[in-house]
Amino acid sequence: MLKKEGSLMSQTYYRPTFIRINLSAIQTNIQHLKQTLPKHTKIIAVVKANAYGHGDIEVANAALSAGATQLAVATPEEALRIRDAGITAELLVLGAVPASFLSKASEKNITLTAYSLEWLHSIRHFTGPLKVHVKIDSGMGRIGFVEEGELTEALAFIQQRSWLQITGAFTHFSTADEENTEHYNKQVKTFERLLSLFKFKPDIVHTANSAALLRDPNQFWDAVRFGISMYGIAPSSFIGENLPFPLKQALALETEVVHVKKIKKGASVGYGAMYTAVEDEWIATLPIGYADGLLRKLHNQSVLVNGKRAKIVGKICMDQCMIRLEEQVPLGEKAVLIGKQAAEEITIEEWADALQTIPYEICCMLSNRIPRIYSK
Numbered sequence: 001m002l003k004k005e006g007s008l009m010s011q012t013y014y015r016p017t018f019i020r021i022n023l024s025a026i027q028t029n030i031q032h033l034k035q036t037l038p039k040h041t042k043i044i045a046v047v048k049a050n051a052y053g054h055g056d057i058e059v060a061n062a063a064l065s066a067g068a069t070q071l072a073v074a075t076p077e078e079a080l081r082i083r084d085a086g087i088t089a090e091l092l093v094l095g096a097v098p099a100s101f102l103s104k105a106s107e108k109n110i111t112l113t114a115y116s117l118e119w120l121h122s123i124r125h126f127t128g129p130l131k132v133h134v135k136i137d138s139g140m141g142r143i144g145f146v147e148e149g150e151l152t153e154a155l156a157f158i159q160q161r162s163w164l165q166i167t168g169a170f171t172h173f174s175t176a177d178e179e180n181t182e183h184y185n186k187q188v189k190t191f192e193r194l195l196s197l198f199k200f201k202p203d204i205v206h207t208a209n210s211a212a213l214l215r216d217p218n219q220f221w222d223a224v225r226f227g228i229s230m231y232g233i234a235p236s237s238f239i240g241e242n243l244p245f246p247l248k249q250a251l252a253l254e255t256e257v258v259h260v261k262k263i264k265k266g267a268s269v270g271y272g273a274m275y276t277a278v279e280d281e282w283i284a285t286l287p288i289g290y291a292d293g294l295l296r297k298l299h300n301q302s303v304l305v306n307g308k309r310a311k312i313v314g315k316i317c318m319d320q321c322m323i324r325l326e327e328q329v330p331l332g333e334k335a336v337l338i339g340k341q342a343a344e345e346i347t348i349e350e351w352a353d354a355l356q357t358i359p360y361e362i363c364c365m366l367s368n369r370i371p372r373i374y375s376k
Contacts, residue, residue, distance in 0.1 A: 013371050016256040016332075017288045020339070021054050024376045025248040027066035029230050032245040033213070034067045041220045043067060044206060046227035047082070048074035048094065053363035054231055054251060055372045057085045063230065064089055072225060076101045076110075083108045092133055092168070096143055102126045111167060115143040117150055120157050128163025133204070138171040138190040139183060151197055159199075168204035169195060170225075176211035177236035184212075188219070211235040214244060233348055233359045240349075251348065251363065252339030253370070256332050257305070259285040260325070269322050270314020274299075282325040284310070286335050289319040293366040294337065301354055303335045307342025310335075 030043060037043070045063035047056045060071055060082060070090040073079050076097050083091070092111045099122045105112050106129055114120060114132040123130075136151070137144030145151040158164050171191045175183045191207060208219040210229035232249035234240030240247075263283050269275045277283075286303070288294050296316045302309040303323055310323040323335070338346055352359045 011371075015287055016258075017286075017292065017370055018254050019053075019366060019370050019372045020252040020254060021058065021372050021374050022248075022250045022252070022376070023058065023062040023374055025232055025250040026054075026059060026062050026230055027376075028248050029232055029250075030063055030066040030068055030226065033224075033226060033229075036217075036244055037220055037224065040222065042069045042204070042223040044070045044072050044092070044223050044225045045230060046072045046094075046225050048072065048078055048227075049364050050078075050368070052228060052231055052360065053366050055374065056081060057087070058372070058374050059230075060085075060087055060089075063226075068226070070223065076104070079110045080104065080108065083110065099123045099126070102130060106130050113143070114154065114158070114166075115145065117154055117157070120154055124161075126163070128161070129165065130163060131165050131167045132158070133168035133170055134158075134166055134198075134202070136169065136171045136191055136194045138173075138187040138194070140172050140174045140187075142172070144171065145194065148194065148197060151194055155198060166198075166202050168206065168223075169198065169202045170206045173207065173209060173212050176209060176215065177239050179238050209235075211239050214239055215242065228360055228363075231363065233363070237349075249348065253337040253366065254339065255286050255288045255335050255337065257284045257329055257335060258287050258331065260328055260331065262328070268314075271317065272315055275314040282328050283313070284323050284325050284329065284333075284335075286321050286323060287319065288337070288370075289317045289321055291318045291367060292370050293362075294321060295355065295365070297355055298351065301337075301351065302346065303337050304339075304341040304344050304346060305329060305333060305335050307344055309344060 045068035047060045050056050051059035072092045072094050074095045079091055079093050094113055097112055102123055111131040113135045115135040135144035137146045158166055173184055173187055204223050205221040206223040206225055208224040210227045212219045213224040228235055229247055232247045261283055263277050263281055265277055265279045267277050290296050294316055299312055299316055302311050310325050312321050313324045314322050338348055348359045348362045351362045
């Protein structure tokens with residue numbers, strides 16, 4: 001049983017499965033980045049998707065106290081969570097929002113993304129005030145202005161409305177984490193060409209995501225968007241091998257052994273009797289399963305018990321899984337699924353490799369039913 005102290009109440013958790021978030025690690029990553037940036041370049045802490053599964057409010061406060069000056073999210077609801085928590089820092093919604101959100105954005109001082117003529121025409125009857133960052137699609141193919149004529153018309157539309165203020169311009173690189181820079185360089189040139197159409201340079205120009213800011217000082221501009229690497233995770237193995245400063249991973253996933261038994265040779269474990277013991281074996285049960293984000297495809301993954309790797313055996317259940325031990329352990333013995341124990345470590349990247357995906361997805365798929373416990 002563990003009690004978590006919150007701002008309004010103390011909450012007690014009974015299941016011994018936790019995500020531990022080291023806020024100091026996040027702050028250290030920000031401070032290391034800050035040392036590499038020109039003094040005028042600001043850090044936009046990206047806390048979308050519940051801060052990549054780490055906890056948006058707690059991470060936002062930690063990031064701001066460490067030197068980030070602005071925040072970015074993906075949706076209106078994420079922005080309102082930040083404001084409702086009493087956080088007043090500059091806040092940008094990176095994604096598309098409906099016209100119905102404009103009054104809230106104006107009231108709460110939330111900056112929106114202007115990304116198309118159609119969107120601008122949809123808000124023409126609003127009377128503001130409203131701040132926007134103009135999104136240029138330089139080659140991502142997602143949202144943003146692509147053609148010079150469309151962007152010129154959009155800038156004229158904005159300038160004709162005193163209630164609508166351009167406070168920034170940005171783009172997003174699709175291949176900044178790859179060794180081949182051909183497409184990346186094309187995007188840089190496209191962005192610079194379209195940015196030249198602005199009669200006045202916006203206060204905040206930002207192009208660098210984590211991958212770009214870790215490899216290309218030419219993309220620092222007025223601000224950089226610190227996303228996945230703020231949490232201590234390299235955007236790709238290539239970037240990870242060429243870091244300008246070390247990254248400190250913030251997330252650990254832990255649980256405890258709740259049951260141990262010795263099974264006989266030939267006995268099966270789990271749904272479908274997929275695993276059969278080849279000898280007498282110690283099997284332990286852990287209270288975590290695919291409803292928590294431990295996907296069934298991770299059935300060959302290891303966890304750490306007593307500083308040693310113990311393999312998951314049998315099909316992972318919704319709420320539980322089983323592991324094979326070398327020896328009996330007491331109930332309550334800690335099991336680390338992501339993180340360090342003694343000299344061993346299981347990383348988010350290891351899970352990503354096992355699932356043939358990217359580390360971003362691992363962080364985001366960890367269920368909200370696992371409590372996040374914060375420490376410094």
